[in-house]
Amino acid sequence: MLMWEFLKEQWNTLPLPVSPELCAGKTYIVTGSNIGLGLETAKHLVRAQAARVILAVRSAPAGERAREEIEAATGRRGVAEVWSLNLASYDSVRRFARRADDELDRLDALFANAAVYLDQWTTVTSTGDGADQGEVGKEEETSVVVNDISTTLLGLLLLPKLADTARRFLQSKPRLVIVTSALAFSVRDDLDSIRDDVFDGLNDQKKANMRNRYALSKLVQIPIVRRLARLYPPEKTGVVINMINPGLCRTGLARYSTWYYQLYIDVLRVLIGARTAEAGSRTILYGVAAGEETHGKFLSGCEIKE
Ligand SMILES: NC(=O)c1ccc[n+]([C@@H]2O[C@H](COP(=O)([O-])OP(=O)(O)OC[C@H]3O[C@@H](n4cnc5c(N)ncnc54)[C@H](OP(=O)(O)O)[C@@H]3O)[C@@H](O)[C@H]2O)c1
Known part of the structure; x- marks a missing residue:
């Protein structure tokens, strides 16, 4: 995307894509x-x-505060529910x-929005299915686990x-909406350096450039979403999978x-x-309002931008 195009899109007034007709x-x-x-988004x-x-969140108190804010802003009680999810x-x-499968009668969209921005190397120890039998977990870099692997797994x-929702509720067009970032395209060279073995490469602290890690984790997401979209076309599943660039926003992401780095981002904003x-x-x-033509596509400024 050219700089001028990026700025023009950034300053556009965006329509509100959802309505009671779509979401009720x-x-x-x-x-x-x-x-x-x-x-x-939830509001x-x-x-x-x-x-x-x-509200799929890792901190229950923060989730409760969000639920209260949503109820106060919308006047609708008992709609937002706080469920625990730690993508690390x-x-x-x-x-x-499993809980979603057991307790939800239907699921019209998953907004895979959570992500973490880290510019220092940290790891989490993931446990596999063999954890109960004493299997030792593998150490993996945190932002890759949260932004890429767990997001894809979920x-x-x-x-x-x-x-199943698509099959049982014919008026529903379920969506898997994955939030990515245009910043991804600024680090193409970093991906080239680990192209032969992406996930081992990302877990090699010696090769890691943590200044670019967040952007790289977002770049890795793009081919993953494209592969998912190819493997699971809407003709077979009834589900549209798309990815979203929200543009530069004033949030606490950093x-x-x-x-x-926080100062740098604040100035940029x-x-x-x-x-x-x-x-x-x-x-x-x-991501939920757009049609089937967005399957596997990169959306930005409420349009397909490939
Ligand atoms: N803001 C921007 O300019 C911008 C630009 C492009 C793309 N994006 C993308 O937009 C999405 C939302 O970001 P945001 O700007 O709204 O940032 P944010 O305010 O920091 O929100 C990120 C959310 O992800 C959650 N999260 C982080 N690690 C988690 C984990 N291990 N398990 C579960 N949840 C976890 C955070 O929970 P805690 O509060 O508990 O940390 C928080 O709720 C992200 O995918 C981001 O990459 C943002």
């Missing part, structure tokens, strides 16, 4: 919805008469997906529920990074004219 009676999951773009869904909106743990992802685990979180959420909501 439907069930949605929004990951990372205690704050930022996810919170504003719009509740206001648009969704029946259930699951595959066990938590699996538990969440999408895959919930795909059958989305497909709050876990170093103070100088002022210079470029970042969107509010509410405006950014409109781009994400477009």
